[in-house]
Amino acid sequence: MIVGWIISIAAFVLVPFRRPPAEARSWLLVFLGLPWVALVAYGLIGRPYFSAERKARIERLPELFDRILSSIEDFWPEPQLSGDNKAVESLARGIGGFPATVGNNISMLNQYEPAYNALIADIDAARHHVHLEFYIFRDDRIGSLIVEALERATKRGVVCRVLVDALGSYGSLRKLKRRLRSVGVEAHDILPLRRRLRSSRVDLRNHRKIAVIDGTVGYTGSQNIWDPTEHSRRVNKDLLLRIEGPAVSQLQAIFALDWYLETFAELISADLFPQPPNSEGGSTQIVATGPENAEVGVDLIFAQAMYNAAEEIVITTPYFIPNDAMISAIKAAALSGVRVCLITPERSDHRLVGLAQQSYYSELMAAGLEIYLHSPEFLHAKHFRVDHEVSIVGTSNMDVRSFELNAEIDLISFDAGFAEELRQIEHQLLASCNRLDLETWTQRSLPSKVAQNTARLMADLI
Secondary structure (H helix, E strand, O other), rough: OOHHHHHHHHHHHHHOOOOOOOHHHHHHHHHHHHHHHHHHHHHHHHHOOEEEEHHHHHHHHHHHHHHHHHHHHHHHOOOOOHHHHHHHHEEEEEEEHHEEEEEEEEEEEEEEHHHHHHHHHHHHHHEEEEEEOOOOEEHHHHHHHHHHHHHHHHHHHEEEEEEEEEOOOOOOHHHHHHHHHOOOOOOEOOOHHHHHHEEEEOOOOOOEEEEOOOOOEEEOOOOEEEEEHHHHHOOOOEEEEEEEEEEHHHHHHHHHHHHHHHHOOOOOHHHOOOOOOOOOEEEEEEEOOHHHHEEEEEEHHHHHHHOOOOOOEEOOOEEEOOHHHHHHHHHHHHHHHOEEEEEEEEEOOOOHHHHHOOOHEEEEEEEEOOOEEEEOOOOOEEEEEOOEEEEEEEEEOOOHHHHHHEEEEEEEOHHHHHHHHHHHHHHHHOOOOOEEEEEHHHOOOOHHHHHHHHHHHHOOOO
């Protein structure tokens, strides 16, 4: 009893340091109720720490980034943007380091099999190198098709490099790496679990999805390399982008930095960053965020774009646990007469996350948010659109984990044609949605309300 109080008092002193108030309150509640459990949990996931070795590598990243940037920034013609769009672009540049570029041609692939078939076709056309970085890469039916394409590439003399998150692909990673290496692919896991307790916080993950082929074709979006029906028994709805143009070199630069973190090898040769051909394509910007710089996340960009909205905001995300900045931006937009819509799964694949998410519905619907619940597939796509120009598609969810803990990558488009195509995809999703009614929602059972509000207490820790 006395020791428990000592732990709780110590937590009151230590926990609030350099921590958002909401997150500090969540931790302190756990320390008050379950001090011993909280002590163990805090030791594992209390702070986003890295080992001294990894910190040393992270400290070298700006210098490597500057060298890459100096060799390719002349390839990036910058667009002329309106004032509001320029504010979003400048903020994203300040966070991620890349400017918007003009001349990007992007295809939206929102059907699962056509998306990975397109990737396989580009791997089969590769002549110099293939770089893949994915949170989930399973040794299943779809994973095998990708591995077979990589094997064909290596036999042609193509250099293939693969990065896979150690936790995201846990269970099949050892077999996958063995299989990849047996066909000549350089494969490494990101933040290996075998060094977990002495290297970094357990749940700091690399959630990025990147593919770069010959430095001329790139992919990013929400789709992993796996067959979700083999593992979760639910079809996933995803959105993968195929990119040609200057933005591909930005994807390549992020891959090069992540490759350095895991291997110490520098990928900076000119043949990895070929000059893109002149094109009439759209204005696009890549922004990468992560725990290496947790003070600034993609939530700042979402908020800036929402404050600029004049007509409509559409948020599509599988996980919706907004922080205070997101809540304020949503309310401000709705109260200004902007239509704000959330498209999210009817049933979450994470019970606690789903309950915490539902705890926000009443407050935000009362402020004017329209909520649409998608089924029967699991909606895993992550995209965001403001009015008729600003669109964000990538790996970031609308939750604290993506804002502060995961390494994420997103594409920002300032192109009206891209926004219209994204709007069409939203309409397709809405055809499989039911709108949540505030009056009906407030009549849900008391046990449901208690469970949701209890989960919300943990929202900043999930």
